[in-house]
Amino acid sequence: MAMWSGSPTHPAAGTAALQGNAIPVLLWGSRPGCRVGGSFSQGKQQHTNSIRLGVSAGFVSCGFGYETIPGMKPQATLGRATTPDGKELVLYERDGVYSIRVNGLELMSSRAHGSEEALARLVLARVRRPHPRVLVGGLGMGYTLRAVLDVVPQQSKIVVAEIFPAVVEWNQADLAGLANAPLSDPRVTVRVTDVADLLDGHPIFDAILLDVDNGPDAFTIARNTRLYGAQGLEKIRRSLRRPGVLGVWSADPDPPFERRLSKAGFRVQVETVPAHRAVKGPKHTIFIATVA
Numbered sequence: 239m240a241m242w243s244g245s246p247t248h249p250a251a252g253t254a255a256l257q258g259n260a261i262p263v264l265l266w267g268s269r270p271g272c273r274v275g276g277s278f279s280q281g282k283q284q285h286t287n288s289i290r291l292g293v294s295a296g297f298v299s300c301g302f303g304y305e306t307i308p309g310m311k312p313q314a315t316l317g318r319a320t321t322p323d324g325k326e327l328v329l330y331e332r333d334g335v336y337s338i339r340v341n342g343l344e345l346m347s348s349r350a351h352g353s354e355e356a357l358a359r360l361v362l363a364r365v366r367r368p369h370p371r372v373l374v375g376g377l378g379m380g381y382t383l384r385a386v387l388d389v390v391p392q393q394s395k396i397v398v399a400e401i402f403p404a405v406v407e408w409n410q411a412d413l414a415g416l417a418n419a420p421l422s423d424p425r426v427t428v429r430v431t432d433v434a435d436l437l438d439g440h441p442i443f444d445a446i447l448l449d450v451d452n453g454p455d456a457f458t459i460a461r462n463t464r465l466y467g468a469q470g471l472e473k474i475r476r477s478l479r480r481p482g483v484l485g486v487w488s489a490d491p492d493p494p495f496e497r498r499l500s501k502a503g504f505r506v507q508v509e510t511v512p513a514h515r516a517v518k519g520p521k522h523t524i525f526i527a528t529v530a
């Protein structure tokens with residue numbers, strides 16, 4: 239029997255315990271954004287059983303669940319780093335699926351990356367300059383960066399701001415193949431820095447893509463709050479060459495953030511996109527903010 243006990247704040251924060259016959263347990267993990275509801279399912283492939291329950295209200299998302307997959311391989315820890323506020327960033331792999339967790343909470347998984355790619359496509363479709371300068375903050379597993387590279391021409395310049403050197407190293411090694419080695423592309427310059435500090439230098443871009451947390455709310459490091467308030471948005475606006483576009487990835491809608499964007503002088507559109515490449519399944523939110 240597999241038992242799961244979870245945190246009320248995040249699906250990946252629970253611990254799994256095995257009793258009796260050892261059945262590997264996979265804690266249900268995806269970037270948050272579940273709605274009220276639950277399900278029990280028996281998978282057609284791999285004979286999986288899963289229970290998923292979730293609640294989402296305003297800023298608060300919580301959920302829990304488990305999957306049992308007979309014969310599933312144990313999880314491997316591939317790398318660790320410490321965040322400036324003392325949290326632990328860990329890279330895991332199981333059965334070819336990679337995940338990055340912060341203090342046990344999932345920041346990113348290679349299981350679903352449709353919305354990370356949509357962030358790039360939706361923003362770049364609105365950029366008019368033929369050879370745009372694009373800022374991608376942060377790197378994660380490189381899916382957003384790959385989607386940028388797939389649509390911009392050769393003469394374009396892409397700066398990636400990634401705060402953790404370990405994430406860059408992981409993308410040059412274990413994670414390189416996930417998004418077809420985007421760091422090897424000559425259009426890309428990697429800056430190992432806090433994207434907020436990079437913006438303090440008043441660089442100029444045609445598009446800024448932000449996916450550093452699970453939405454416009456600090457998750458990875460506490461000081462990311464400064465990106466989403468009036469001062470942070472003003473700093474971003476000043477770094478956009480008109481007509482410039484800011485895109486922000488989010489697990490959930492966030493009407494107060496939309497209002498802050500409008501107040502900061504952006505024209506705001508909100509798109510709901512599938513988390514997976516398939517149209518069905520969970521949805522995420524992309525804020526598209528244009529400065530005219």
Ligand SMILES: C[S@@+](CC[C@H](N)C(=O)[O-])C[C@H]1O[C@@H](n2cnc3c(N)ncnc32)[C@H](O)[C@@H]1O
Nearest residue numbers: 354376378379380381382400401432433449450
């Ligand atoms: C959710 S992942 C990004 C996923 C990415 N869009 C992809 O397609 O794989 C968030 C990334 O932002 C980085 N990060 C968090 N805060 C940051 C900051 N202030 N400046 C730069 N990078 C940051 C994290 O280390 C992590 O690599």
